Amino acid sequence: MKKALALLLTILLVAGALPFMSAAAAEGKGTPAAFAADKALYVHAVSDSTDAEAWQAWQSVHDEDFNVEKPNEKYFFLPSSAASDTIDVYNGYDQTVTVNGVTIASHTTEAIPYAADTAYTVTADGSSYTLKMMNSNAEAAVYINNPDADGAGTDLMTYLNADKANSAKATGAIVTPDGAIDNTTVKKIKGRGNTSWDKPKKGYNITYDKKVGIAGMEKNKKYSILPNYQDDSLSRNRILYDLSDAVGMPYASDSRYVDFYVNGYYWGSYLMCEKVEPGSLVPEVSDDGYLNEDGTIKEDFPFIAEVDASAGDDDYWVSASNLKITIKSPEIDPGQPGYDEVKEYVKTKFTAFYNATSTTGNLAAVADVESVAKLYLINELGKNWDSGVSSTFFTYKQDENGVYKFYGSPVWDYDNSLGNAVGVSWDLRTIGVTDYEEYTGWWCQHKGKSSASSKRSSNIIARISRNQQIAAIVPQIWFEDFVPALEHFSGEKIDQTIGSELYTKNEYFTMIEDSAEMNYKSGWLLNTGSWIADHSTLKKATYDKDTQKMIVSSTATRYGQNFTDMYNYAADWMLSRAAWLSEQYAPDYTPSNLLGDANLDGEVDIIDATWIMRNDVGIITFSDEEKNVADVDRDGEADVIDATWIMRWSINIETPYAIGKPIR
Structure with missing residues (x-):
């Protein structure tokens, strides 16, 4: 993989890698910064801009190992800020190049008229190419540039992708559809993810030098940019994060669809999210909030904890009730004040919380029952494969009466939800689940069981699902919070209040459609292997409020292997799952x-x-x-x-x- 990435810019962009920068440019036009060291044509995100960062090189379609079959077929994958009829193109060759009748002198920039998806013939450096333009509709574009990430001349992505522990500084740009450009410097970018890190399209954590906003998001320094590689709808995380917000869960991560470019190369459609961190996302928690003014350890303090079975040596974690609990904040390095004391405190509190999740446990004494119930419902609705295993967060903070309790939130990592994954066959056999891919059937209560006949589980969400206090309020929360939000999502009943947090399914589709087409055209596959479930047919279901029964269509809807159908499958599966859950909860529901x-x-x-x-x-x-x-x-x-x-x-x-x- 490292070798393939090292060849990325030399093979995909165009043969040769001679440095070429020049100050010469057409009047009022910019030129790429020093990251663009390859002979190629480059296009800027915004016409008539002198910005040097938001440039991309033309590139060829690749496979998932970044091999190119047709190196002479080139594309500009344009962000939503690009004009629909004219673009500024920089000629990085040593000879004159002509594009659509416009001559571009060597190392200068010219405005080029174009029509999307039209092939133009270009002769450059003695070779003939075709060039097409595709346009995105994403909410923003993120450019990050560093041609020398390790001080030894290694390209940024080659360096980052070689080891998740690697990090680097960078320059860059955040560009919104209106053409606004933010050139805030990147303080640090590094890889993120567990199993997803092994995939060719990877995710990253990005820390900017100062707080920046992404297309209307609250300003933050820290973001996670998610590849959604295994999610052919590119939207499962976005929809469930926003749904969590709409049903009143605390600390739901805000996010935006973005196109991601590094050193002039288009890496695809991503989701830019608020990182699960103290501060703006979880304002009650801070990394020094465990300390008194005199440096002593407080008797009680807030923290963010994650249930993460894959926690390792690089994480700050404890074992509580045989669960690995990563302490996300306060995150303390060995040798710092309170290192051992904080670990012991988190272990003690989480153990008490875990014990209270038993069937007859008094969960209300140690937790906010409503938010914990909503966390369970999000996982049940999605049939989330990682439920209670990883990316399961709890925030420990004071309630309105000043009592410290656990809250179920922030939500995170739902790409393996909503009928997307097939799961692990031996694991499913062990717990006795035969319908994991279907929208019917209970899920969370089975996760983590030692056998199909067992009624006990060590999985934290499974235990929560069986707790009597949770069971008592789940029907009301489902019908009074989730159902109205899902009706809004479906477009059945538009609610302006809900609409401030959650879009309709058609609105999400419109926001991501063109970006997704670019993503898949550039080389990322719609079908990413045996882990992904069959999305070809579905008998959709609706809920009849009068009969309190689920109505299943007598005919199956068929879905083609294209983005439109794969997005619709995810939305249809979720709404059908909601119909099944409504039928299950109806007998126990008394309206408030x-x-x-x-x-x-x-x-x-x-x-x-x-x-x-x-x-x-x-x-x-x-x-x-x-x-x-x-x-x-x-x-x-x-x-x-x-x-x-x-x-x-x-x-x-x-x-x-x-x-x-x-x-x-």
């Missing part, structure tokens, strides 16, 4: 009262406002239950102010209160 439903008829409308005013003047008298739901502003009184809020809400004027939402 709605905030503002003063007459307890199951609806909030102007009649409820009248009801409150009648109570306020003594015509009727509310029961305690009626008063509780009528008290919209939660000030302890049901009065004309609450009636006014309901009237405003009824004519679609936004209010600061969750009128019409369940009170649990």
Whole structure:
């Protein structure tokens, strides 16, 4: 692999590797920075820009080992910021080149008119090439450049991909569709992932010198850029992260679809995510939050812990109840104050949490039951293969009463969810699961069992799924938080509040479609091996609220081996899975009262406002239950102010209160 990557720029871009930079350029046009040391044509992300970082070289389609069958067929994989009819092209050859009738002198830049997917003939350095342009619609483009990552002339990606422990500085650019360019320096980039690190399209952690925003995301220094290599929809992580946000889980990572370029080479469509870190994502936790001002260890302090069976020597981890628990924050190096004390503290607290997840355990004493239940439901909905094994995070912090408890969040790593993976056959046989790829059947409660007949498991999510306190509230959370969000996702019932956190399935598709086409055209395969389930057919299901039953289509929907169908399969599988879960939870569901439903008829409308005013003047008298739901502003009184809020809400004027939402 290292050898293949070392040949990447010499084989894929164009023969020869002679340095060539020149200050000469057409007036108002820029030239690539020193990272572009190969003879090639280069295109900039933004027309008429003097920026030196957001350049890409033309390249040929490759296979997953970066071999090229047709080196004389070239592409510009253009970001969403590129104009649809004109691009700035830099000629890195020592001779004049003509593209679509425009002559570009050696080492200068010219504006070139073009039409997407049209082949243009180009003669360069004595060879004839065809050149096509493809356009992305991703939310941003990320460029990172360093031609000398190790100080010995090694290209950045060759160096990083040789060893996950390698890291380097870099220059770069973040470019949004409006053409805005942020050239904040990259303080450090290094590889990330466990099993995914062994794949040819890899993920990375990126730390910028200062906080930067990515297409509207809150500004951060640290990001994870995920390849979604094993997910042919490129969207399972994005959708489930956003769904977690929509159902009210704390610390759901915000993310954006981006196109990723390194040293002028297009690496494909990625997902740029807030990294699971203290600070902006988890503001209650900090790496020095365990210390008093005098340097002593606090009696209690917040932390972020990850259940990670693959934790190794490079991680800061403890063993608690035979689980490997990585301490994500505070992360302390050996020899630093509190190294052993923090490990012991986390072990003690997590062991108590684990014990409380037993079937009859008092989970509420040590955990926020609602967020833990939602974490379980996300894993159950997705049939997440890694559920309770890796990337399962819990945050230990104070609740509203100042009591330290575990919260189920942040969510992370769901590419092996939503019918994507086949799983491990021997593992499935052991736990007695024969329908893992199907949208029917329970999953989490079986994960980690020692045998098919066993009712016990050491898996933390399996234990949570069986806890009586969790089971008691799951039906309400499912129908009152998850179902409305999923109805919005399907497009069945659009909810503006939910829409601020979660898009519809059609909106996600529109945001990623063109970027995905570039990703797969450049060489990444839709079918990435035996680990991926059969996505060719599905009998879709819906849920009938009247009968409380799942209705399965009598005919199967067929899906072709293309991005559109693979995306639709993921969305259809999730919604069908939701129908099955609704049927399972329906018998145990009793609807909660709605905030503002003063007459307890199951609806909030102007009649409820009248009801409150009648109570306020003594015509009727509310029961305690009626008063509780009528008290919209939660000030302890049901009065004309609450009636006014309901009237405003009824004519679609936004209010600061969750009128019409369940009170649990």
